[in-house]
Each structure stands twice: as C-alpha cells, then as structure tokens.
Amino acid sequence: MANTIAHTTPSSTPKGAIGRRQFMAYGTGVIGAVIASIVGIPIINYFISPALGHSQATAKSEWKEMGVISQFPVGVPTKVEYSEIQKTGWEVAEARKTVWVVNQGNGQVTAYNPRCTHLGCAVYHDEKANTLNSPCHGGVFRVSDGKVLAGPPPRALDTLPVKVENGHISVIYKDFRVGTTEKIEL
Ligand code: FES
Known part of the structure; x- marks a missing residue:
C-alpha cells in the first residue's frame, strides 16, 4: 500500500497578517472613499437641493x-x-x-x-x-x-x-x- 504525502507550499505571509498587495488595495480603497465623499456630497447636495425646495440664496431678510x-x-x-x-x-x-x-x-x-x-x-x-x-x-x-x-x-x-x-x-x-x-x- 502506497503512502501518500501531502505537500504544502510554505507561505511567504505569516498567518493573520496581510500581504503588501492587499495592504495597497485596502489603502487605495479607503483613500478613494474619502475623496469620493469630500467631492461627492457637495455635488449631490447641489443637485438634490432644488428638488427638496431648498433655496441657496434668497434675499429673505434684506x-x-x-x-x-x-x-x-x-x-x-x-x-x-x-x-x-x-x-x-x-x-x-x-x-x-x-x-x-x-x-x-x-x-x-x-x-x-x-x-x-x-x-x-x-x-x-x-x-x-x-x-x-x-x-x-x-x-x-x-x-x-x-x-x-x-x-x-x-x-x-x-x-x-x-x-x-x-x-x-x-x-x-x-x-x-x-x-x-x-x-x-x-
Ligand atoms: S382668497 Fe378668498 S377671499 Fe381672498
């Protein structure tokens, strides 16, 4: 009866740590989300404000x-x-x-x-x-x-x-x- 031996390839990343590529991917995602929120919120506000009836500049109290x-x-x-x-x-x-x-x-x-x-x-x-x-x-x-x-x-x-x-x-x-x-x- 032949014995089988399982071969495992040693990983270059210790268990529980993330690799350099993963780290770069996460970092890019976080930076992208921050930029999108900084740029996107005012733009969204600009487009939906009129629909909500918000006046951005009125001479109401002049x-x-x-x-x-x-x-x-x-x-x-x-x-x-x-x-x-x-x-x-x-x-x-x-x-x-x-x-x-x-x-x-x-x-x-x-x-x-x-x-x-x-x-x-x-x-x-x-x-x-x-x-x-x-x-x-x-x-x-x-x-x-x-x-x-x-x-x-x-x-x-x-x-x-x-x-x-x-x-x-x-x-x-x-x-x-x-x-x-x-x-x-x-
Ligand atoms: S609108 Fe009805 S009496 Fe003036």
Whole structure:
C-alpha cells in the first residue's frame, strides 16, 4: 500500500497578517472613499437641493427701500413693486414682489404682504371704500390695520417689518401661510 504525502507550499505571509498587495488595495480603497465623499456630497447636495425646495440664496431678510415717506399719501395704501434675483440650486430667476405701504401720519408707516390670508389672492385697493379687497371670495380688509371687514379670510392682512430712516421707508418682505388664523412665516 502506497503512502501518500501531502505537500504544502510554505507561505511567504505569516498567518493573520496581510500581504503588501492587499495592504495597497485596502489603502487605495479607503483613500478613494474619502475623496469620493469630500467631492461627492457637495455635488449631490447641489443637485438634490432644488428638488427638496431648498433655496441657496434668497434675499429673505434684506431691507428694501420703498421710497421717501413724503411721497406716500396719508391714510391711503400705495402699491410698491420691485424685483429681486433669487437663486435656487442651479436656477437663477427674477422674482417680482409687491408691498402695500400705508403712511399713517406722524412718521408712522405700516406695510402689508399683498396676499389675501384666505387663499392667497393678491389684494387690490378699492379707492371708493378705501379698503384692500381680495378679488377671489369677497375678502375685505381695513387699510389702517389690515383687519378683516368682510369675507372668509381667517386673519388680518400680514404686516411686514418696516422702518423709516431719514424719511426713507424700508421693508423686509416675508411670506406667510394662508388659510390659518395664526400668522406663520414661510
Ligand atoms: S382668497 Fe381672498 S377671499 Fe378668498
């Protein structure tokens, strides 16, 4: 009966240690993953932010000059329109804004967001009644304080931060949720 002898080839790598090639492969993989995360996360963020509605640059909290107070008749709303550049992700667009400014006299000024608090229709000035009216469902607002005089709006017109410096009126434009009794900034 012939005896068989098993031949084993001695390994050049001690058991439990990794070879030079394996080490290089692991090292390259780790470095690649680090570089990919450094470069990739901002790129992914750039592409998905607009889809998530994240605005990267808005002029949300900037004071905008409306004009000189002496140009605004007392007790009557004046419509001020302006445009600003808004950047959302890769989109750059010109946004038109409207503010209703009321010179209350004695240097006091009130500014309103133009959206009706019911469903957001843009209010207009009814010159005869001197009220701010919604064209959609009969909402009527008092000029002096924005209070609801008629119709379904659940709260007064939304006032905006306003200041008068050296006779110049400035306003910070903001939007608010419509259809709620509470004034909730968007
Ligand atoms: S949107 Fe103004 S009353 Fe409905």
